[in-house]
Amino acid sequence: MREDDYLFISRLVKEKSGLALAGDKQYLVESRLLPLAREAGIDDLGAFVTQLRRPDAASLRNSVVEAMTTNESFFFRDKVPFEHFTNVMMPYFINARASKRHLRIWCAASSTGQEPYSLAMCLQEMGSKIAGWRIEILGTDISSQALERAKAARYTQFEVQRGLPLHMLAKYFIQKSEGAGEVWEVVPSIRSMVTYQKFNLLDRFSALGVFDIVFCRNVLIYFDPPTKADVLDRISRVLSPDGFMMLGAAETVVGLTEAFQPMAGRRGLYCPTINKVPIAAS
Template sequence: MTSPDYDHFCRLIRQKSGLVLTPEKAYLVSSRLAPLARAEGLGTVENLLALLRAGASDALVQQAVDVMATHESYFFRDTAPFEQLANAVLPPLIAARQTQRSLRIWCAACSSGQEPYSVAMILKEMGPKLAGWKLDILATDMSEPILRKASTGLYNDFEVNRGLSPERQTRWFKRETDGWRVSPALQQMVRFRPHNLLQGSAGLGVFDVVFCRNVLIYFDIETKRQILDHVRRAMAPDGSLLLGSAETVLGVSSAVEPVPGLRGLYRPTDGAASRSA
């Protein structure tokens, strides 16, 4: 698929979401836009692309952006980041925050919510170590429909069996007619909010831990650099950043540096911490 309408759509998606589409991804574009074209009564993807180029409504543009985003997520995805959170990240933070007794965690590009709820389980399972603490998990995504799903805390059998142990399923979920509902104790810990990573981090506050996993892989180097700089400005000087296993900051940004021996875990560089302070 190559046409002025397709080229315009690629530029539009990059502007709105940072996602880079190439001619080789035409099949992906067609398969994801086809249901939207039918739902809007436009018949074909070509008609939808023409309308988007001619000047579609903001609502339709956002729908097109939403369907192009990849919403792949599951509980305790890749396992290692959550083990690092429990064993390498939280213990020193708990020691350093004994006076204020509060922790803030940001799950950026949270998709359908499995990641922030997994984080909430880790915090709850710390037991007495965090008893009486103020624990705030902010979960953001640019897609409002996916956030509405996440905020319900309702997952089907396939979703709860993907990455979730039977013990945690029994402890933190309740069986309902339509699936499995996250316990109120976990839901109360997580706040869902629309947010586009391209817009920076102003207004979000400062976080002790940031999860920004499996999203940078979709961006070009300059967009990755901008997002990492935004994220760094939202981190406490002694905060931690967790990226996906296929993601790296090497050759992209010097704002954070890898923690030796812990793949995917990053801390602010000394220079970045000094500038922040």
């Protein structure tokens, strides 16, 4: 791929998704663009980029942006965030929201659905502790393809073996035949706890409403510092004053925003700076 073509793709992806492609990612760009080029009946990447530059190629450019986003996900990824959810966040809210019994949770960049379904399973495991509660889980992603998979809630044997405890597989999944193989489908009681919506983290958050918990994991690492800071500041505006934000293990707010403070001894867990760390969660 010519350098000017690579720069065009890099600018396109950055403008549309916030994803900052490093200069050494040309191999990744080529590997993800080739299938799209062939679908369009074009064998040469240079000719494909020429097509992308046309004013009437908006739909094709959107397909390129989706192809460049990373949709890596698996159930209970990294374990610690779900321990924080079960042992820190929910015990706090069960007490603090005892009169309202209503919570809103946002999984930003939810990919193919493993994270929101993992949270739904955690909630189901709490049983009578949250009986009568209305808990909304919203999963958003920029990729239509990833969201369709999330809504279908069907996973391969390989996918359910990555992080999912066996007792939860038996309890919350149904094994079904699909084509030449077997798939595992999330049970309706878990699926009904999650709604999905296409959403770009560069867009305004206000239309989504206010949340008590935001999981924004393993997406900021792909943004440049100004974009990271902007996303974090806007998350702070849609998070309740005593809410929680969960970042990925390799992500931090340090040097990016003063809107959040880390919770001591709780890796990746943050609360708004305007609010003291909840006593019940310390």
